[in-house]
Amino acid sequence: MDKKSKHMMDFISEAIEHLDVSGFEAIEILDVRSRLASREPLLDEPDRARLEGLDRQLLQMADSLIGLISEVANLEEMRRRAHILPSHWWWYLDGIISGKRKVATG
Amino acid sequence: MPEKTFIIERYQNVLSDEERVTLVDALRTIRNKLHWKPGKDIVHLKKRQRMKHLCGTLADYEQVIYDIVRNVQNIVYLYDFMGTHYYAVRGFAADNEWLVIFGRGGLMETAFPPQNIDEYLERRGFVFLGRVEEILQWIKKANT
Numbered sequence: 001m002d003k004k005s006k007h008m009m010d011f012i013s014e015a016i017e018h019l020d021v022s023g024f025e026a027i028e029i030l031d032v033r034s035r036l037a038s039r040e041p042l043l044d045e046p047d048r049a050r051l052e053g054l055d056r057q058l059l060q061m062a063d064s065l066i067g068l069i070s071e072v073a074n075l076e077e078m079r080r081r082a083h084i085l086p087s088h089w090w091w092y093l094d095g096i097i098s099g100k101r102k103v104a105t106g
Numbered sequence: 107m108p109e110k111t112f113i114i115e116r117y118q119n120v121l122s123d124e125e126r127v128t129l130v131d132a133l134r135t136i137r138n139k140l141h142w143k144p145g146k147d148i149v150h151l152k153k154r155q156r157m158k159h160l161c162g163t164l165a166d167y168e169q170v171i172y173d174i175v176r177n178v179q180n181i182v183y184l185y186d187f188m189g190t191h192y193y194a195v196r197g198f199a200a201d202n203e204w205l206v207i208f209g210r211g212g213l214m215e216t217a218f219p220p221q222n223i224d225e226y227l228e229r230r231g232f233v234f235l236g237r238v239e240e241i242l243q244w245i246k247k248a249n250t
Contacts, residue, residue: 008221011157011221014153014156014157015157017156018149018152018153018156018157020149021146021149021150021153021216021218022207022215022216024192024207024215024216024218024230025153025216025218027230028218028220028221028226031221031222031225031226031229032221035221035222072185072187072192072215073187073230074187074188077231078229078230081229081230081231082229
């Protein structure tokens with residue numbers, strides 16, 4: 001794996017483990033995941049597997065992540081301001097959570 | 107009127123008189139003594155250590171923060187979230203460029219070195235206010 005991609009994956013991995021500091025830091029995880037997205041074509045199979053694992057963790061932690069971010073930022077406003085691509089699903093975790101809740105409540 | 111003074115006053119006008127007093131009070135307080143949310147100091151320190159942003163004690167971490175907020179040349183930003191104001195000072199310490207974010211009364215929110223600080227500030231909508239020394243003079247000016 002190239003050094004930058006490894007650094008970004010290490011960052012996401014550690015940052016997810018330490019969410020309980022501030023929404024200002026939690027939101028940086030999304031920035032870094034977006035930066036990593038542009039490097040995905042360069043990743044080999046083991047690296048892709050690691051990234052998939054990190055993405056699963058992001059989804060599992062979505063409630064906490066969005067809860068923290070929403071203490072200091074409006075995610076919709078952040079998406080608009082940063083011109084976030086629809087393919088960068090991690091920026092839409094608020095929608096994913098609310099969709100899951102709707103399905104759960106039937 | 108010199109151009110620089112004009113620019114400072116233009117940014118100063120982002121805040122009302124009362125908001126400016128609140129900012130200067132917060133800046134003076136954090137420069138004097140750090141106040142963490144209950145129990146958060148160690149949580150933040152552990153994250154900084156795990157992220158390899160620094161090794162050392164809470165005193166070392168706090169010294170990084172003091173170095174940044176006490177350097178009068180460092181830049182101060184404003185972040186507004188639904189009327190709640192946060193302030194940020196960016197500066198270099200411990201081989202990184204750090205962002206110290208705090209709120210009303212100088213209460214610490216966090217201090218960390220963003221991976222790309224310019225992009226971070228731009229994408230979050232932080233507003234440039236001026237150098238620490240300029241902000242501290244706002245009240246002096248207002249009192250004269």
